[in-house]
Amino acid sequence: MPSVQPPPSEDRAVSVISRRERGALVLTVSGDLDIDSVPPLGRALGKAVEEGSGPVVVDLSRVGFADSTTVNVLLQGQTALGSRLRLAAPSPFVQRLIGMIGLDSAIPVLRDVDEAIDAALPS
Numbered sequence: 001m002p003s004v005q006p007p008p009s010e011d012r013a014v015s016v017i018s019r020r021e022r023g024a025l026v027l028t029v030s031g032d033l034d035i036d037s038v039p040p041l042g043r044a045l046g047k048a049v050e051e052g053s054g055p056v057v058v059d060l061s062r063v064g065f066a067d068s069t070t071v072n073v074l075l076q077g078q079t080a081l082g083s084r085l086r087l088a089a090p091s092p093f094v095q096r097l098i099g100m101i102g103l104d105s106a107i108p109v110l111r112d113v114d115e116a117i118d119a120a121l122p123s
Contacts, residue, residue, distance in 0.1 A: 016044040024055040024117040032065035045077035057116040061089035078107050088116035
C-alpha cells in the first residue's frame with residue numbers, strides 16, 4: 001500500500017508517494033521543491049535507507065521547480081543509499097538543473113521509472 005508524506009502546508013503542497021514495484025522502492029514527488037517544501041523528500045529518502053536493499057527510484061516527472069536545497073537532499077540520499085539511488089523522468093525544469101550542475105555525474109538519471117527500476121546495480 002502506498003504511503004503519502006503530508007505536505008508542509010496546503011499552499012505549498014508537495015507530496016511524496018512511495019510504492020514498491022518489482023523489488024524497487026519508487027518515490028513519486030509532486031510539487032515545487034525548495035528550502036521550505038523539500039523535507040518530505042528528505043524524510044522519504046531517510047526511510048528508504050532503513051528499509052533495506054533494492055533500487056530506490058525518485059520519480060521527478062511531476063516536479064515543477066527545484067533549487068539547490070533539493071540537490072543537497074538528493075546528494076545526501078546518494079551518500080546514504082549509494083548506487084541504489086536513481087532519478088527518473090525529470091521534468092524539463094529539473095532536467096535543466098541536473099544538466100547545469102552535473103548532478104547526473106553523481107546520481108544516475110534515467111528516462112523513466114521502468115528504466116530506472118531495471119538498471120543493474122553495480123557489483
